[in-house]
Amino acid sequence: MKEIEGKNYYSIDEIYEKLNGNIQKEQIREFFENKKLPGRLIANVWYGEEESLEDIRFLEKAVMIGHINFDLSEINLKGRILDIGGGGEGIIGQLKGAQVVAIDLRASELMEAADGDYLKVIMDAKDLKFLNEYFDTVTAFFSLMYVPTSDREIIFKEAYRVLKKRGEFVVWDLIIPEKGDIAKEYYGISLSIATAEKKISTGYAIRWNKQQNYELYTELGKKIGLVVKDHHVDENTFFIRYEKI
Ligand SMILES: C[S@@+](CC[C@H](N)C(=O)[O-])C[C@H]1O[C@@H](n2cnc3c(N)ncnc32)[C@H](O)[C@@H]1O
The missing domain is CATH 1.10.10 (Arc Repressor Mutant, subunit A)
Known part of the structure; x- marks a missing residue:
């Protein structure tokens, strides 16, 4: 020692x-x-x-992907932003400050998130307490991976509802493959996120009882009226910028 x-x-x-x-x-x-x-x-x-x-x-007990580098220093997120699952590190709040309302089911996650000029509110993304067409942007930064499969569509419908016309839903997340008979309980990612001011190292992991990928969320978006305006898919992660038309 x-x-x-x-x-x-x-x-x-x-x-x-x-x-x-x-x-x-x-x-x-x-x-x-x-x-x-x-x-x-x-x-x-x-x-x-x-x-x-x-x-x-x-x-x-985990499959941890990474270490992956993410550069968000030049990400374009316009207007008033609702960040779903914005506890944890509070990345979007750290990036865009006063533009952001970060909501999370868990007070502890919000308290843990870095301080900043953004609003933190305990709220369920399945039941948003905002008026229709209130936000220019809704974000979910590695948050959908934490959502039970059965809640995905409800959350997408709520995001759609609170978005203004031409508003954007911006999602970054982990591709989660089928577990099959792999003897690991958790699946996650370890990453470094660069903002204009700093580099944040963190990790996100979930119990490996679900799958998700770009195709699944493209279909879900289409079903509720969101159009994919931009996307990027690599071996382990995907980025989607939808537009409400
Ligand atoms: C760990 S965070 C993801 C990373 C986070 N966006 C960041 O910037 O570090 C995911 C969060 O989603 C939250 N969450 C899961 N389901 C939710 C829901 N229905 N409504 C609001 N938050 C939810 C979890 O409590 C968890 O804190």
């Missing part, structure tokens, strides 16, 4: 011992090297903090 700046750090060998040899040392090294865990490389030896032990126990 090494003490650095008042914190205890453990080498991979020590972590392996502490976890009773349940996770291979190679696997732990990979977590550090791929930035899935914060670690420190000292004289070519990786060290992790005490708190990392819980994260390693989680990572062992």
